[in-house]
Amino acid sequence: MKAVVVCALSTDLSGVTLADVDLPARQPGQVLVRVRATSLNFPDLLMTRGEYQMKPDLPFIAGLELAGEVIEADADAPFKPGDRVFGGQKTGAFAEFAAVDAAVLRLIPGNMDFATAAALGAAYGTAWTALVELGGLKAGQWVLVHGASGGVGLAACDLAKALGARVIATTGSPGKVDALKAACNPDAVIVASGRFREDVAAITDGALCDLVYDPVGGDAFDESTRCVAFGGKLLVVGFAGGRIADISTNIPLIKGFSIVGVRAGEYARRFPERGKAIRDAMLALAAEGKLHPHIDRVLPLSRWKDAYEAMARRAVIGKIVLEPEA
Numbered sequence: 001m002k003a004v005v006v007c008a009l010s011t012d013l014s015g016v017t018l019a020d021v022d023l024p025a026r027q028p029g030q031v032l033v034r035v036r037a038t039s040l041n042f043p044d045l046l047m048t049r050g051e052y053q054m055k056p057d058l059p060f061i062a063g064l065e066l067a068g069e070v071i072e073a074d075a076d077a078p079f080k081p082g083d084r085v086f087g088g089q090k091t092g093a094f095a096e097f098a099a100v101d102a103a104v105l106r107l108i109p110g111n112m113d114f115a116t117a118a119a120l121g122a123a124y125g126t127a128w129t130a131l132v133e134l135g136g137l138k139a140g141q142w143v144l145v146h147g148a149s150g151g152v153g154l155a156a157c158d159l160a161k162a163l164g165a166r167v168i169a170t171t172g173s174p175g176k177v178d179a180l181k182a183a184c185n186p187d188a189v190i191v192a193s194g195r196f197r198e199d200v201a202a203i204t205d206g207a208l209c210d211l212v213y214d215p216v217g218g219d220a221f222d223e224s225t226r227c228v229a230f231g232g233k234l235l236v237v238g239f240a241g242g243r244i245a246d247i248s249t250n251i252p253l254i255k256g257f258s259i260v261g262v263r264a265g266e267y268a269r270r271f272p273e274r275g276k277a278i279r280d281a282m283l284a285l286a287a288e289g290k291l292h293p294h295i296d297r298v299l300p301l302s303r304w305k306d307a308y309e310a311m312a313r314r315a316v317i318g319k320i321v322l323e324p325e326a
Contacts, residue, residue, distance in 0.1 A: 002324065003095035004304045007059045009050040013308055016048050016062070018301070024092065024099035031079055031102045032072040037118035037298075038063050038093040040307050040320045041151060042215075042240055047091075048308070053263075056091050062304075063093025066100070067108060067117035077102050084108040086117035090265075094304060096324040103272075106279060109287040119293035119319040120286060121279075122264075123155035128282050129264035130213055130235045131160055133274065139164030141210040144200060144227055146192060146220045147240055148184070149176045151319045154294050156213045157184040162290045165211075168203055170196070170220070172314075179317045183294045192216075197226040211235060218243035228257040237262045294318030300325045 001023055008015030026032045041064050046052035048062065065088030070079045079085060079102060087105035092098045108117045131137040143160045147153040148169035160167050161184065169180050170192035177189050190199045200208060208229040214221055217239035225247065228234050234257060252259055268275025285291050298321045299307055307320045 001096040002301060003061045004063065004301065005059050006048050006056075006062050009048065009058070011049055013048060013305060016305070016308075018304060021061070021095070023097050024095075026072055026099045028074060029102055030099045031070055031077060031085070031105060033066065033068040033085060033098050033100055033105075034071050035066045035093065035096055035098055035324050036068040037114040038066040038301075038322050038324075039115075039118045039122075039151070040311055040322065041065065041122050042238065042311065044094075045308055045311050054090055061092045061095050061098075063091065063095070063098075064088045065118060065121045066093040066098055067114040068098075071097070073102065079105065079107075084114070084117075086114075087121055094301065094322060096301075106283055109283070111289070112286065115295055115298055115321045115323070116293050118321055119151070119295055120282075120291070123151040123319065124159060124282050124286075124291060124293070125268070125278060126152050126237060126262065126264040127156040127159045127213070128278050129267050130237055130260075130262040131156060131165075131211060132163070132281075133267070133278060134260050134262060135211045135213075135233050135235055137163055137165055137211060140166065142166050142168065142204050142207060142229070144168045144170065144209040144212045144224065145186075146170050146212070146214045146216040146224070147172075148180055148186070148189070149173070149314075149317045150215065150240065151316075152215050152237060153213070154180075154184055154318045157186050158292055158294075159285075161185065162285060168200060168209065176317065183317055184292075192220055192223070194223075196223055200227045208232070213237060215239075216241040217245050221245040221247075225251050225255070225257075228255065230256040232257045234259050235262050236260065295321050297321070298323060 067086035215237035218241035
């Protein structure tokens with residue numbers, strides 16, 4: 001089968017190739033899936049460089065999440081051949097076939113296609129874990145979402161709006177403002193460069209934000225400490241901006257806010273019952289048509305490099321989906 005294989009770590013994708021490899025050997029408890037669609041996440045890019053907190057042994061098949069059809073499963077598995085499923089794990093999704101733990105898969109709702117399902121799991125799972133599970137999101141609250149044009153940022157905007165929150169989406173690019181408005185209909189969009197607290201204060205009539213969702217870090221985190229309301233939470237999701245910020249502990253003490261680290265995948269692994277509850281709640285909302293994953297483009301798997309390079313250039317609104325050509 002064809003698969004995107006990371007053979008060596010590199011900053012220019014020179015260690016990554018589309019290769020012919022053996023079909024994965026399905027282990028007990030796993031389901032063999034014919035992959036119909038898979039989506040790119042920022043950790044996929046970081047793992048090619050060795051810059052992600054989870055560092056698979058080389059070589060490995062890239063890709064966190066997928067959607068497809070069940071080919072083989074244990075007799076007592078919750079799925080049978082022909083079922084349409086989506087989900088994922090740490091690696092292995094960028095291929096024509098994948099062996100996936102049955103516990104992390106869910107049936108695709110009948111009204112959802114493979115591409116949309118592939119764009120749902122990781123981004124919305126991260127958003128739900130951060131905003132709802134750890135952030136305690138309530139309808140009517142103000143939520144500031146950084147990196148809103150990326151997959152996890154756009155998912156957070158969409159989810160927060162679906163749950164009745166008021167959303168301020170940020171982008172580092174003035175050219176993305178109109179696209180963001182069209183993609184997730186936030187209450188406001190601001191260009192987060194330099195000082196933006198005054199913009200946030202003006203939009204919220206001085207109330208500032210109950211939750212700040214930050215997959216960017218660096219300067220965005222620094223200024224966000226000025227945008228959190230007393231009693232609010234600053235949710236640390238990632239460091240796409242490249243710099244890991246420092247903070248003096250007197251700042252959250254005096255301003256009365258909490259800094260919460262978000263590792264959605266690890267959270268679900270450590271607390272499997274909560275992980276299941278999150279996936280079920282997210283899927284129920286999606287089945288009701290209240291979540292709208294935004295797909296920037298769909299490319300064949302053979303164009304994996306174009307997808308990675310677009311993500312590295314920040315030239316994406318939402319998710320890029322790859323489809324095996326078999």
